[in-house]
Amino acid sequence: MTMARSTVIVAFIAAAMGASALSYEALHAGYTRPSAGLSPQSVLGASVQAPAMARSQDAPRPGTIGTPVKRDATTSGRKGGSASRTVQPLVARLPVGLWALAWFLFVLAVQVSSFGGGTELQGRTRSHLFSLSTVGMALLFLAAYRIVSASGRPSVEDQAAALCILAIFVSSSLPGQAPIRTVLAHAAKDFMHLLAQAPVWIAACVFIAIVAMRPFPTAAIPTGPAFMQWYSLQPRVAVPVTKGGAAVLVLKAIDYQCGPCAAAEADYRPTIERLRRDYGEAVRFVALDYPLDKECNPYVPTTVHESACEAAAAVRLARERGREIQMAQWLWENQSRLSPAGVFKAAHDVGGVDRMSERYQVALQGVRGDIELAHQLGVPGTPTYIINGVRLPTIPKGDFEAAIMYEMEGTPALNGKGGRGGLGTRPGTAPERR
Helix, strand or coil: CCHHHHHHHHHHHHHHHHHHHHHHHHHCHHHCCCCECCCECCCCCCCEECCCCCCCCCCCCCCCCCCCCCCCCCCCHHHCCCCCCCCCCHHHHCCHHHHHHHHHHHHHHHHHHHCCCCHHHHHHHHHHHHHHHHHHHHHHHHHHHHHHHHCCECCHHHHHHHHHHHHHHHHHCCCCCCCHHHHHHCHHHHHHHHHCCHHHHHHHHHHHHHHHHCCCCCCCECCCHHHHHHHHCCCCCCCCCCCCCCCEEEEEEECCCCHHHHHHHHHHHHHHHHHHHHHHHHEEEEEEECCCCCCCCCCCCCCCCCCHHHHHHHHHHHHHCCCHHHHHHHHHHCHHHCCHHHHHHHHHHCCCCCCHHHHHHHHHHHHHHHHHHHHHCCCCCCCEEEECCEEECCCCHHHHHHHHHHHHHCCHHHCCCCCCCCCCCCCCCCCECC
16 A cells, blocks of 8 residues: 555545534534523634633622613613624634534545545645645634633544644645645646545535534624623513512523533622622522433433433432532532433432432423423523523623623612612522422
8 A cells, every 4th residue: 555545544534533523513412502702612613612610700799780771662672672783694604613524524525536546646635635734724723722712622522623633734744745846737637527526516515414404603792881782682581480579580501411501600600699698589590400311301402411311300309308509519520420320329429319210200300391491481502591581691700790780770679779688598509490
């Protein structure tokens, strides 16, 4: 086997692995999340996955967050309306991950098309691959820039894709390429030869199918002062959960095996505890289980987290023993090594749950009730927050608090009282359940 053929085969395997990783990432339910603030998307997929434990930052104090937006017939979210958005070309809306996927598929098509050719064609193919690999390295550097600028970490699929790009670059740069003059002289001929090959059109069809099946991210949610103007224009969904006398009802749809959920939990916790302390019963927080696991959630296309249903049931059963917080915290801290058997054992050791295996199906009935409600409310994935009917992905904690303050400032019952000094859930306790 010649050096040229060997390196083409190595590059072919790397391209196939990279295309598979990014195809999985593009279609996987766990990655189809809206783009906003600290949104947990992948790096090559246009953003970054939130770090497991977000860095601690001081959030603004209540009453000092941004400038309140006056509620009137034009801007009030309760009266409907929609945010103004700029229509962008399809190319501008495609995230970096899809461009990387298109690159991998094209590299595969180039390689497959050269397998039936002679040594001279394979030598030119290696030269073409080297040129293509420089484009791939540019995508890699762009992804690295996004990691550094967002202080995040790439997903496993992105790491695999990055290694595949490096493998293609190294293999195509080894000796055995055709002379540059030969490559340039045959460039037009090679291009026409490529267009006549079935692999190119198959790759194009595969890419179009993946783009069609993948939901596009929504327009980025503004942050800071512009966030309140955007928030005031958002439509609201009817929430069939009683406020219990509270001015603000905050629902959060979570999956205990979801990394971004753990990051949001750590990031929002100080803000939530302070709001509970300062406003008491004026703000009610309610948690909804939404495991990304087909065992209990029929609305996810595939199982993303195989222990998510067991985790949700374990927290519910631990609540009966007064150990819900400890059980949930254990799950957040041990996400990377959760298994159904491990969750059952922790339910006994940490949550004080007896006969977990016998009570599991009964506990799942409550979990499924939350799933149905979340689906009714249009929850697209986890984590999702719903503040008085406004659906939100994870956003900067300052904007999260600003949205709650906005709702409270528009409540006549709190005018002149500030809502302080209530007897709500004490800091450190778990959110309520329906």
